[in-house]
Amino acid sequence: MVAVIEQLKDHLNRAIIGQPDLTHELLVALIANGHVLLEGPPGIAKTTAAKALANAIDSRFQRIQFTPDLLPGDVTGSDIYQQETGEFSFIPGPIMNDIVLADEINRAPAKVQSALLEAMGENQVTVGNHSYALSPLFFVIATQNPIEQEGTYPLPEAQLDRFMLKINLGYPSAASELEVLRLVRQQDLHKASTPSTSQPLCKPSDILELQQKALSLYMSESVEQYIVQLVMATRKPELYLGDAGKGTNLIEFGASPRGTLALDRCARANALLNGRDFVTPDDVRQIALPVLRHRIITTFEAQAAGLSVDDLLKRLISHVPAL
Missing domain, CATH: 1.10.8.80 (Magnesium chelatase subunit I, C-Terminal domain)
Known part of the structure; x- marks a missing residue:
C-alpha cells in the first residue's frame, strides 16, 4: 500500500505543477471516501487535476460539463420508453461511473446541482420508482469558478455540506508557471510523433483497501x-x-x-x-x-x-x- 501511495503522489505532482497542497488534499478526499470541490479562477489546472487522478486508477471515468440548460436526468439517467417492448427501461446517466468530474458545477441551476445530493450522500440514485446503487469507489470531483463571476449559481448549503473537502486554488508562482510553460510545449512537440502509453497505476480494489486501512x-x-x-x-x-x-x-x-x-x-x-x-x-x-x-x-x-x-x-x- 505504501508503494501505491507514493506512485499516486508522484504521478499527480508531475501532472500538476506547483500545487502540492492540491495533490495531497485530492488524495486525502479519495482515501477518506469523500467528494471534493475545487474552486478557483479559470485555467489553473482544476480539470487537469481531476483527469490526472482518474488516469492513475484503472476505473470508469466520466466528465459532466455543467451548463445552464442541463437537466437532472442528464446527470442521473432516466427511464426511456421502448416502443418495441412497450415498457420503460432505465438508461444510466454519466453519474453511474467510478470517478465523475462535475466540471463548472456552478454553471447549472440549483435543480441540476441537487441531482447530485442523493448520489453523494447515499451512493445511489433514484429514478422513477427504482433506486440504483453506484460504484463502491464512487468519487465526485466538482470544479467551480468563484461565484462573483457572471453566469454562475451559488451552490446551496445542503449541496456544499455533501463535499468532504473544499479546496481553494490560486495562481501558481512565477517559477511554477515557467515550468508549466516548458512542460506543455514539450508535450505538444511530442504529441503527434509519440502516442500516449500511460497506464493506470492501481486498481479500484487498491483504493478501497487504502480506505479501509485509513479507518483502522x-x-x-x-x-x-x-x-x-x-x-x-x-x-x-x-x-x-x-x-x-x-x-x-x-x-x-x-x-x-x-x-x-x-x-x-x-x-x-x-x-x-x-x-x-x-x-x-x-x-x-x-x-x-x-x-x-x-x-x-x-x-x-x-x-x-x-x-x-x-x-x-x-x-x-x-x-x-x-x-
Missing part, C-alpha cells in the same frame, strides 16, 4: 475530543476566542455533525499519507481548513471587519488546545 488507524480519545472541540468552536466561537473575539458575533452557522465525521475521516487519511499508523493533532490541524471552510456561514459583522472564513478558522485552530 489508531486514534486516541484525546484526538477524538480535539476534533469535536474544533467543530464546537465553529458553533460558539466566543467561548474559545476570549479577548480575540471581543464579544463580537462572528459566525452565524457553524459546522454540522457531518463536518465532525469528515474531519475524523480526513485526519485518518492524512495520517496514512504521512506514513503513520496513528493520528495526531497535527493531522487534524493540517486538514481542518479544507474540511470546514464550506460548512461555515459568517455574520455581517465578520464580513464588515474583512474577516474571511479561513481567517476565522485559523483563529479558532490557534485557540482550541489539543488535549
Whole structure:
C-alpha cells in the first residue's frame, strides 16, 4: 500500500505543477471516501487535476460539463420508453461511473446541482420508482469558478455540506508557471510523433483497501475530543476566542455533525499519507481548513471587519488546545 501511495503522489505532482497542497488534499478526499470541490479562477489546472487522478486508477471515468440548460436526468439517467417492448427501461446517466468530474458545477441551476445530493450522500440514485446503487469507489470531483463571476449559481448549503473537502486554488508562482510553460510545449512537440502509453497505476480494489486501512488507524480519545472541540468552536466561537473575539458575533452557522465525521475521516487519511499508523493533532490541524471552510456561514459583522472564513478558522485552530 505504501508503494501505491507514493506512485499516486508522484504521478499527480508531475501532472500538476506547483500545487502540492492540491495533490495531497485530492488524495486525502479519495482515501477518506469523500467528494471534493475545487474552486478557483479559470485555467489553473482544476480539470487537469481531476483527469490526472482518474488516469492513475484503472476505473470508469466520466466528465459532466455543467451548463445552464442541463437537466437532472442528464446527470442521473432516466427511464426511456421502448416502443418495441412497450415498457420503460432505465438508461444510466454519466453519474453511474467510478470517478465523475462535475466540471463548472456552478454553471447549472440549483435543480441540476441537487441531482447530485442523493448520489453523494447515499451512493445511489433514484429514478422513477427504482433506486440504483453506484460504484463502491464512487468519487465526485466538482470544479467551480468563484461565484462573483457572471453566469454562475451559488451552490446551496445542503449541496456544499455533501463535499468532504473544499479546496481553494490560486495562481501558481512565477517559477511554477515557467515550468508549466516548458512542460506543455514539450508535450505538444511530442504529441503527434509519440502516442500516449500511460497506464493506470492501481486498481479500484487498491483504493478501497487504502480506505479501509485509513479507518483502522489508531486514534486516541484525546484526538477524538480535539476534533469535536474544533467543530464546537465553529458553533460558539466566543467561548474559545476570549479577548480575540471581543464579544463580537462572528459566525452565524457553524459546522454540522457531518463536518465532525469528515474531519475524523480526513485526519485518518492524512495520517496514512504521512506514513503513520496513528493520528495526531497535527493531522487534524493540517486538514481542518479544507474540511470546514464550506460548512461555515459568517455574520455581517465578520464580513464588515474583512474577516474571511479561513481567517476565522485559523483563529479558532490557534485557540482550541489539543488535549
